[in-house]
Amino acid sequence: MKNVVYFIGAGFSVPAGLPVISNFLFLSRDQYFSDPHKYSYFEVVFEYIDSLSKAKNFINVDLFNVEEVFSIADTHELLGKGLRKDLQQFIKDVILFYSPEFLPHDAGFYTSRNSFEILLGSNQVTRQYVSFIASLLNLVFVGKKDENKETYQYSDFVAEKEQPTDTEYKIVTLNYDNIIENSLAFINKHFGSSFSIPLAKLHGSVDGSIVPPTWNKSINSGINNAWRKSALWLSEANEIRILGYSFPQIDIYIKHLLSTALVESKNLQKIDVICLDPDGSVEKRYRKMFSFPRFDFFNLDLTGYISAFSGRGSSSGPLTFRTNSKKAEEYHKMYL
Numbered sequence: 318m319k320n321v322v323y324f325i326g327a328g329f330s331v332p333a334g335l336p337v338i339s340n341f342l343f344l345s346r347d348q349y350f351s352d353p354h355k356y357s358y359f360e361v362v363f364e365y366i367d368s369l370s371k372a373k374n375f376i377n378v379d380l381f382n383v384e385e386v387f388s389i390a391d392t393h394e395l396l397g398k399g400l401r402k403d404l405q406q407f408i409k410d411v412i413l414f415y416s417p418e419f420l421p422h423d424a425g426f427y428t429s430r431n432s433f434e435i436l437l438g439s440n441q442v443t444r445q446y447v448s449f450i451a452s453l454l455n456l457v458f459v460g461k462k463d464e465n466k467e468t469y470q471y472s473d474f475v476a477e478k479e480q481p482t483d484t485e486y487k488i489v490t491l492n493y494d495n496i497i498e499n500s501l502a503f504i505n506k507h508f509g510s511s512f513s514i515p516l517a518k519l520h521g522s523v524d525g526s527i528v529p530p531t532w533n534k535s536i537n538s539g540i541n542n543a544w545r546k547s548a549l550w551l552s553e554a555n556e557i558r559i560l561g562y563s564f565p566q567i568d569i570y571i572k573h574l575l576s577t578a579l580v581e582s583k584n585l586q587k588i589d590v591i592c593l594d595p596d597g598s599v600e601k602r603y604r605k606m607f608s609f610p611r612f613d614f615f616n617l618d619l620t621g622y623i624s625a626f627s628g629r630g631s632s633s634g635p636l637t638f639r640t641n642s643k644k645a646e647e648y649h650k651m652y653l
Contacts, residue, residue, distance in 0.1 A: 318484070319484045319646075320484075320487070320553050321555065321556045321557075321646075322554040322556070323487070323489070323559075323560060324559045325488060325492060325561060325562070326559070326561040326562025326592070327562070328592055328619050331619065332623060333442055333443065333446065335494050336412070336415055341411065345359065345407070345411045346359075346363070348414050348415075358403060358406070361403055362400065362404065408527060409527065412493050412523045416494055416499075416523075417443050418443070419447070419500065419502070420438060420439045420440060421439060422435040425468035425469060425470055426469060434627065434628065436458060436474065436638050437458075437503070437638075438503060443499075443503075445623050445624045445626070446496055446497075446623065447503050448626045449500070450500040450514065451504060451626075452644075452648065453645055454486075454504075454512050456476050456477065456504070457476075457478075457479040457637060457638070457639050458474050458476050458637070458638040459474065459477060459636065459638075460473045460635065461473065462635060462636050469636065471507040473636070474638070475509060475510070476509075478512075482644070484644075484645070486645075487514070487516075487517075487550045488514060488516045489517045489547045490516070490517070490518050490519065493518075493523050498522075515546075517543040517544075518540075518543055519540060519543050520540065544574065547578070548574060548577055548581075549578075550578075551575065551578035551579070551582075553582075554585060555586045556585075557585070557588045557589070559589070559591070559592070560591050560592070560619055561592055561619045562592060563602075564606065588609055588611065588612045589613050589615065589649075589653065590612075590613070590614045591617050591653070592614075593617065593618050599614075600614045600616065621652070625648055625651075626648060
């Protein structure tokens with residue numbers, strides 16, 4: 318069995334409209350002004366950020382970078398001056414505000430090639446994520462053809478694993494959002510299934526506890542289990558695919574995680590990085606980190622990669638919708 322680990326950064330969720338470090342604070346202010354009463358406590362966070370401007374008299378600090386702001390705030394917590402609870406809720410509220418809904422298509426659909434696509438949701442963006450997860454699970458959606466029907470509903474279809482498969486996928490994510498969980502929940506809810514995919518969230522999740530994006534997140538006891546699983550999965554991987562992670566210099570702990578895992582690696586065959594890199598700095602950081610001969614960097618927008626897994630339907634014989642006509646492994650190679 319081939320083991321593939323997807324290591325996911327913020328760029329993976331950008332096509333869904335989720336904020337990244339560089340625009341997080343800007344989008345949070347838009348959110349606040351959309352409903353100042355509901356998000357009144359945002360003022361406390363903004364005031365705290367403004368108070369940090371004094372630091373610029375002594376050091377070069379980017380107060381528009383949420384990573385740097387919360388690193389300072391986390392240190393302030395040691396002095397009894399932090400805003401841990403407010404900051405954690407702030408992060409959750411911003412992520413949830415910009416998270417898309419995974420909604421079904423409620424009007425029924427024809428079994429033509431184009432209308433089949435909406436089987437996986439009414440929104441083009443979210444159904445691409447559903448297709449991606451369904452492809453990793455090797456799913457096919459099958460319905461019973463009825464000559465007396467012009468349109469079909471979700472209840473007319475079931476999701477099944479298409480056998481055989483020689484690849485197993487696991488996902489390690491740095492993101493707080495629930496894009497992966499919501500994609501899986503859509504499949505299970507609308508097709509009466511109970512599929513799962515191994516998932517480790519290194520920074521926690523918006524539906525539970527989270528660790529602010531700061532320098533000491535790797536030692537937080539609440540996420541130790543996720544870190545242990547990630548290290549094990551990465552050490553057992555035959556291929557590692559890093560999506561949408563720019564490998565910022567401040568993330569030394571990720572370098573340590575990868576180093577620790579790869580020291581234990583027995584049969585790693587390939588490392589692929591797919592990340593947008595406008596000025597070449599991202600690839601430079603990766604190549605400084607990895608000396609592995611079978612390492613490749615692809616300067617690509619994740620929108621195209623995720624959408625590549627979108628599927629097509631067939632109404633000849635049983636009504637059948639596959640996430641694509643090829644297996645996920647072939648699609649990955651074909652796209653790159």
